[in-house]
Amino acid sequence: MVGLTKEEVSSYKTAIARTGPSAPLRHIESIIDKNSLILDYGCGKGSDVAYLKSKGFNVDGYDPYYSDIDLSGKNSYYDVVICNYVLNVLDASMEEQVLCNILSKLKDGGRAYVSVRRDSFKEGVTPRGYQRYVYLSDYPSFEKKGAFEIYFISK
Numbered sequence: 001m002v003g004l005t006k007e008e009v010s011s012y013k014t015a016i017a018r019t020g021p022s023a024p025l026r027h028i029e030s031i032i033d034k035n036s037l038i039l040d041y042g043c044g045k046g047s048d049v050a051y052l053k054s055k056g057f058n059v060d061g062y063d064p065y066y067s068d069i070d071l072s073g074k075n076s077y078y079d080v081v082i083c084n085y086v087l088n089v090l091d092a093s094m095e096e097q098v099l100c101n102i103l104s105k106l107k108d109g110g111r112a113y114v115s116v117r118r119d120s121f122k123e124g125v126t127p128r129g130y131q132r133y134v135y136l137s138d139y140p141s142f143e144k145k146g147a148f149e150i151y152f153i154s155k
């Protein structure tokens with residue numbers, strides 16, 4: 001989160017490297033306009049950022065542990081924010097703040113796709129970090145597959 005030091009990000013070990021796009025990104029890639037300015041919020045090791053760049057998209061990756069990008073001057077800046085598998089690794093008390101941050105980075109008319117894990121896993125503290133199931137009652141579900149659900153947030 002903006003303002004957190006790296007030492008305060010206990011969940012960074014939950015990030016994995018992929019050779020291709022995440023499953024949620026594969027689902028929404030075709031509906032993102034090529035001219036969109038995109039933010040990957042909580043991008044981890046940056047596999048989705050690298051994938052989108054390789055496809056010609058204009059994308060910034062923000063992660064409080066892995067990326068030093070400064071978002072403070074980028075309010076109302078992005079057309080699209082993607083946020084994959086981040087809320088699952090945060091305590092519920094941080095959920096609202098993360099969603100507010102995402103909204104603040106979106107232009108008017110912008111769209112955010114926030115995906116959460118729906119595969120089966122053990123909730124609580126694991127060697128890689130904390131994990132929990134997340135259900136966002138204030139936002140519509142955009143897509144629900146076996147292993148994930150994507151919520152849609154518009155501004």
Ligand SMILES: C[S@@+](CC[C@H](N)C(=O)[O-])C[C@H]1O[C@@H](n2cnc3c(N)ncnc32)[C@H](O)[C@@H]1O
Nearest residue numbers: 001011012014015022042043044065084085086
């Ligand atoms: C499970 S990983 C997902 C990474 C990436 N989105 C992906 O799908 O590969 C969760 C990421 O959330 C990041 N994170 C932790 N706290 C965060 C916060 N408050 N705001 C944004 N990202 C956060 C962690 O550093 C970690 O890289």
